[in-house]
Amino acid sequence: MRTSVIGIGLVALTVGVAAQAAGQGLIFDARRIGMGGLSLGRSASLVRYNAAYGAVPEAADRRGRPRVTIPIPLGLIQFLHDHPHLSTDPAFHPDSAGFNPILAVNTLLNLPIYLEVKKAPTPTNDVVFGIGKDSLRVNLGAAAQLVPEDQFGFGGSSRLLNPGFGIKGVRVSVLGWLHYDLGVQLNDKLLAFLRDSVEAQPRTGYGVFGNGIAEGGFAPTVSYAGRVAGDSSTGLYLGGALHYYLGAAYARSSISAGFTTGDSIFTGPNPVTPHDSGLTSYSKPGNALGHGVGGDVGIAWISGPIELGVGVNDIGATLTWSDTRQDSVFYRDSTFSKPFRNHVSTTTKLPVSYVANVTYTVGKTTLGADVLNAGRGATVHVGGEQRIGLIALRGGIARDQRKRIEFGWGGGVRLGALGLDVGFWTHTNSLSNERGVTMATSFSIY
Amino acid sequence: MRAKWLRMTWLAGLAVGCGKGEAIFNVNVYSFLPAAQDTVPYFIPPNTPSADTGSVAQRIDLPGVGSSVVDSIRIFGTLDLYNQSGTGTIGLQLFMAADSLGTYTASNAVLTVTPKTVSGSPPVPVADTVQGQLLSSANPLFTRRQVWVRVAAEGSNSSLTTPVIGRMVLTTLRLSAFINDKFF
Numbered sequence: 001m002r003t004s005v006i007g008i009g010l011v012a013l014t015v016g017v018a019a020q021a022a023g024q025g026l027i028f029d030a031r032r033i034g035m036g037g038l039s040l041g042r043s044a045s046l047v048r049y050n051a052a053y054g055a056v057p058e059a060a061d062r063r064g065r066p067r068v069t070i071p072i073p074l075g076l077i078q079f080l081h082d083h084p085h086l087s088t089d090p091a092f093h094p095d096s097a098g099f100n101p102i103l104a105v106n107t108l109l110n111l112p113i114y115l116e117v118k119k120a121p122t123p124t125n126d127v128v129f130g131i132g133k134d135s136l137r138v139n140l141g142a143a144a145q146l147v148p149e150d151q152f153g154f155g156g157s158s159r160l161l162n163p164g165f166g167i168k169g170v171r172v173s174v175l176g177w178l179h180y181d182l183g184v185q186l187n188d189k190l191l192a193f194l195r196d197s198v199e200a201q202p203r204t205g206y207g208v209f210g211n212g213i214a215e216g217g218f219a220p221t222v223s224y225a226g227r228v229a230g231d232s233s234t235g236l237y238l239g240g241a242l243h244y245y246l247g248a249a250y251a252r253s254s255i256s257a258g259f260t261t262g263d264s265i266f267t268g269p270n271p272v273t274p275h276d277s278g279l280t281s282y283s284k285p286g287n288a289l290g291h292g293v294g295g296d297v298g299i300a301w302i303s304g305p306i307e308l309g310v311g312v313n314d315i316g317a318t319l320t321w322s323d324t325r326q327d328s329v330f331y332r333d334s335t336f337s338k339p340f341r342n343h344v345s346t347t348t349k350l351p352v353s354y355v356a357n358v359t360y361t362v363g364k365t366t367l368g369a370d371v372l373n374a375g376r377g378a379t380v381h382v383g384g385e386q387r388i389g390l391i392a393l394r395g396g397i398a399r400d401q402r403k404r405i406e407f408g409w410g411g412g413v414r415l416g417a418l419g420l421d422v423g424f425w426t427h428t429n430s431l432s433n434e435r436g437v438t439m440a441t442s443f444s445i446y
Numbered sequence: 447m448r449a450k451w452l453r454m455t456w457l458a459g460l461a462v463g464c465g466k467g468e469a470i471f472n473v474n475v476y477s478f479l480p481a482a483q484d485t486v487p488y489f490i491p492p493n494t495p496s497a498d499t500g501s502v503a504q505r506i507d508l509p510g511v512g513s514s515v516v517d518s519i520r521i522f523g524t525l526d527l528y529n530q531s532g533t534g535t536i537g538l539q540l541f542m543a544a545d546s547l548g549t550y551t552a553s554n555a556v557l558t559v560t561p562k563t564v565s566g567s568p569p570v571p572v573a574d575t576v577q578g579q580l581l582s583s584a585n586p587l588f589t590r591r592q593v594w595v596r597v598a599a600e601g602s603n604s605s606l607t608t609p610v611i612g613r614m615v616l617t618t619l620r621l622s623a624f625i626n627d628k629f630f
Binding site (some may be wrong): 126127128129130131133134135395 | 468470471472473474477507508555597
């Protein structure tokens with residue numbers, strides 16, 4: 001009992017903080033990091049999530065977007081210096097006496113691409129285990145605040161490629177799409193045991209409920225993006241796309257897993273009984289394709305120094321999979337699965353994602369904000385850039401999917417076609433409640 | 447599988463309470479004692495400088511912390527001495543070993559409490575407090591998944607004629623093991 005629930009807790013904790021990492025996303029541009037993750041110009045999320053931006057000319061982009069951005073992975077250099085023999089480094093091998101779980105988890109959650117100038121301090125409080133003949137209590141101290149109370153996870157939808165051709169704003173293409181989502185929630189008993197230090201109870205189930213889905217395929221698409229009013233300096237742009245989704249494969253699983261305590265915590269022939277039950281549905285590649293229809297809409301308005309945009313994607317995108325196999329998953333000495341139903345029809349739904357952005361440029365100052373929801377909570381970025389001669393100063397603030405506030409600041413220097421940028425960004429995706437600070441550096445070619 | 451989960455427990459504790467913090471295992475030894483085993487009857491014959499009468503060994507289940515290092519183990523307990531006859535000294539002695547038989551070996555005494563003087567048959571029991579740090583030989587035992595303990599009454603009787611007879615009743619007995627992992 002005492003082993004199992006805490007083991008589950010560790011997994012929950014790790015996935016929980018991983019979710020934070022995923023929520024903030026990976027950014028390789030020091031300019032964006034310096035503005036708290038804000039996207040300016042025709043880059044990143046704007047074109048991806050706003051169908052109208054396909055028609056907004058580059059000339060309307062006053063921020064001077066570089067043609068190429070090359071990250072300088074100082075963190076990777078430092079990491080390889082510290083761990084020159086990674087494959088044999090005992091700190092990363094669970095079977096080694098020198099295994100360091102904190103280092104391993106933190107390395108996973110904070111990929112050492114950029115330099116960690118301030119490491120988030122790990123909890124230093126004592127962990128107290130209270131053990132009696134028929135009782136077990138764990139007090140994690142301040143670290144208990146790291147145990148997530150709500151459902152946590154990560155997910156989103158991606159569009160991989162979109163080759164095609166277009167004439168006068170109308171474009172015919174085939175885009176690749178991918179949707180993934182993983183959610184985990186501790187049940188009330190396990191949450192109380194880990195977070196509130198409630199004593200373990202006999203004949204009680206401790207566990208987690210998890211559900212996940214991964215699906216992908218391609219979608220023949222007809223889209224339109226064009227200016228419907230105004231000119232290149234002041235104009236209204238509309239965009240829309242109609243997708244016929246063809247799903248190549250998918251897998252979805254809902255599982256409840258954990259342990260049930262026996263009649264007493266430590267005594268008796270069966271102190272704990274593992275339990276594991278759930279349903280897995282999948283359609284392998286080669287089975288019948290999933291089918292569905294959905295669409296995107298977007299609008300952008302450019303008026304002198306102001307730029308506004310709203311985009312909504314995958315509206316009504318429900319796929320029907322006509323040849324699905326369903327397996328039940330259960331525990332009996334070990335985990336088994338057996339066929340439940342085969343060749344049945346199931347449906348999946350792509351999450352509706354949206355972006356809203358505003359940019360204001362006056363002189364050498366650019367301010368902007370955006371809200372992006374890719375299916376699992378909104379992220380908000382607010383930031384700006386002030387150019388002074390060859391130098392640019394940047395700052396920003398962000399709220400990630402878990403509603404944590406992060407700060408960004410930085411600067412850069414541009415010499416002709418070359419630029420060097422430095423950005424700092426706080427993060428809380430470590431095993432800590434305190435922020436660390438990452439320093440990103442990148443070259444830009446204009 | 448059990449060993450794997452035990453290791454997970456330990457890693458979990460480290461993951462959430464890592465750094466310079468310690469893992470502290472507060473073990474309520476008293477709760478592991480069967481109903482009658484909290485009482486240790488003693489009988490010390492006349493003219494005996496030292497005698498040991500004790501209970502049977504009792505197994506205690508622990509999480510098992512593998513290769514980790516136990517810094518120290520502290521003990522706190524209370525007991526009552528119900529003396530029936532004779533005059534002498536009585537104190538608690540705690541034995542700890544990896545198996546039950548080992549608790550009967552004199553060298554496995556990890557704590558010997560300064561004896562209290564008892565005399566006659568007082569109307570109220572003589573109360574005693576047990577506290578201190580166990581000998582370091584007990585530390586590695588706490589890294590195991592099981593440890594055996596035995597409580598004994600150790601005493602002396604200088605009288606040439608009257609034996610010291612009574613019973614020692616434990617009312618609380620707790621161990622606190624302080625563990626720092628060598629991983630860090």
